Amino acid sequence: MNIFRKNKDFYWRNLLTRTALVVVTVAIISWFLPRNEGQQFRYDIGKPWMYGAFIAKFDFPVYKTDETIKRERDSLMRIFQPYYNYNPLVENRLISKFKDDFKEGIPGLPKEYVDIIANRLHHIYEAGILNTPEYNQYAKDSSNTIRVIIGKQAQNRQIKSLYSTLSAYEMLFHDNLLNKQRAILQQCNLNNYIAANLNYDKVKSMTEQDELLSSIPLASGMVMSGQKIIDRGEIIDDYAYRVLNSFEKEMKRRSATKAELTTTVIGQILFVLILVILFTMFLALFRKDYFEKPRSITMLYTMITIFPILVSLMMQHNILSVYIIPFAMAPIFIRVFMDSRTAFITHVTMILICAAAVKYQYEFIIVQLVAGLAAIYSLRELSSRAQVIKTALLVTMASAAVYFAMQLMQNNDLMKLDRSMYIHFTVNGVFLLLAYPLMYLIEKLFGFVSNVTLFELSNTNKGLLRNLSEIAPGTFQHSITVGNLAAEIANRIEANSLLVRTGALYHDIGKMSNPVFFTENQAGVNPHERMTEQESAQIIINHVYEGLKLAEKFNIPTIIKNFITTHHGTGIAKYFYIKYKNKHPDEDIDISQFQYPGPNPFTREQAILMMADTVEAASRSLTEYTEESITNLVNKLIDSQVSEGFFKECPITFRDIALAKTVLIGRLKSIYHTRISYPELNHGNDITVSEHI
Helix, strand or coil: CHHHHHHHHHHHHHHHHHHHHHHHHHHHHHHHCCCCCCCCCCCCCCCECCCCCEECCCCEEEECCHHHHHHHHHHHHHHCCCEEEECHHHHHHHHHHHHHHCCCCCCCCCCCHHHHHHHHHHHHHHHCEECHHHHHHHCCCCCCEEEEEECCEEEEEEHHHCEEHHHHHHHHCCCHHHHHCHHHHHHHCHHHHCCCCEEECHHHHHHHHHHHHHCCCCEEEEECCCCEEECCCCECCHHHHHHHHHHHHHHHHHHCCHHHHHHHHHHHHHHHHHHHHHHHHHHHHHCHHHHCCHHHHHHHHHHHHHHHHHHHHHHHHCCCCHHHCCCCHHHHHHHHHCCHHHHHHHHHHHHHHHHCCCCCHHHHHHHHHHHHHHHHHHCCCCCCHHHHHHHHHHHHHHHHHHHHHHHHHHCCCHHHCCCHHHHHHHHHHHHHCCHHHHHHHHHHHHCCCCHHHHHHHCCCCCHHHHHHHHHCHHHHHHHHHHHHHHHHHHHHHCCCHHHHHHHHHHCCHHHHCCHHHCHHHCCCCCHHHHCCHHHHHHHHHHHHHHHHHHHHHCCCCHHHHHHHHHCCCCCECHHHHHHHHHHCCCCCCCHHHHECCCCCCCCHHHHHHHHHHHHHHHHCCCCCCCHHHHHHHHHHHHHHHHHCCCCCCCCCCHHHHHHHHHHHHHHHHHHCCCCCCCCCCCCCCCCCCCCCC
């Protein structure tokens, strides 16, 4: 009853977790999808109209493009005259200050020079002085004019007739009389008596500017109700584009409401929900192993979520082109860590969701599906940079080829084809090269192990394997032999040969703690002879625990650590158990003293390693190596493992086991060079056999 309740609780907890994952995925994607208010069409200049005949249902103006309006505004702004207020108090204050400062005259000059300079300053102030930055802005075009307000009147003055604070100072010395005395006058700091007396009137200028700009008509014509605008298949020209754009603006102005926006959001949520549910059903029905693993399902839904968000952000902010996003990266990762069918279904789901945010959905879907298929077909496993480069190149070529084909179907003029897209495909291919370094990030985030990592772990020249070869050389050689046997079995039954080979290299690393207690490392001295059977069994069994400790210390992935714990399963150290049983036939033995901690193998690769490890170790004890003895040994050991239930928890078949036996028998015969029996010579025959077959 308790077991049933636990199973039921697990079922509901699992269901709620998966449901929450679906809801969160749909919510996040829908939140980022761009909102389109009013009726929306997908169109662009030079592209065919993809919808039916479009006929105006009401009168509406044909609005000018933003570029046209900007040009007209810029044209008006070039003739616009800003307003400046003339301030006579500036002149009175500064000339009075000048006369007061030099009431005794200018040292070194006759006293009348004070009146001469004051008169020159008066003429300059009368012409008008602007601040230097403002003056320089208008002086770029000498024909520019401003309106100077003096009292209640406004006068037009050309900028060339005015002075800046800098040019006013220089103007003083244009007088021949003053220029001759320049050296003396420069010591008087005459620039202190020059300041702008024309001040910008912001309120009046902005009012005048707004009135001027408001006079620009926003429309350049009218479309009458019932007028045909464009029909299916017609190429959209500049005028048709403006008419369609004007229609959408008018629709938004007339009927864009919160109700419309709500309808759009509901439609987006339903669209995303349907696709995510279908994807979830695929996993639940056909990929239960992924569906039940949190790390696998999390990675899949993360891939489905990230790319639609990127597309939505790029479309909303008009950032570059969505075609530079390496969508094919998602099926590459899923193909490497899972399988091709899951990679394809995930890619299709992701692309269909992304299509809700893009402008040309048909074109986008076709190009990205072809790119995804090219990536899946070209990359079975990621183990080198060369493979990534090859895949990126094929994806780029496939995308460009299918886009070119679609362009030819829509436009038969090669000179009018859009060539900019091929630059986007190239950039996409460059970004796709990031799949190799990002593989490490995916592994760390979701707990996967790629072939790249397995290759690195298989390097016997560093790390734990280097230590194993130096501390326990016999165990090291045993591990290599077991790895070769297991890999050949894996290849025969279509399991992961690289994984099982790597697992085999690490399965006995715990023996480094006490290498002399294992026969393959002994040189004539057996320390077990001075120990009890229980003590010997515990030392042998402890190599599993010691192996796990070393694996933890060196950050060996969990998938490899599982080979350490399962290669003996829950079996017993039979040699010491049987030896103790023979000595104490009537004793009730506690079998746990001789039993490995387990668990039993739960993957095909772990089962392969158990078979290869057991057979390779036992084969060393054969007194003779004949085909019959090797065959009997292999059949006996593996049949015993099957009968004892070691493989009940892993998906290995009887056919796989039979093929494993065949491989082991064949390989052991090659290793130990089994020979045929030589015929006896008849009496009286002098021939001597001197060759080995």
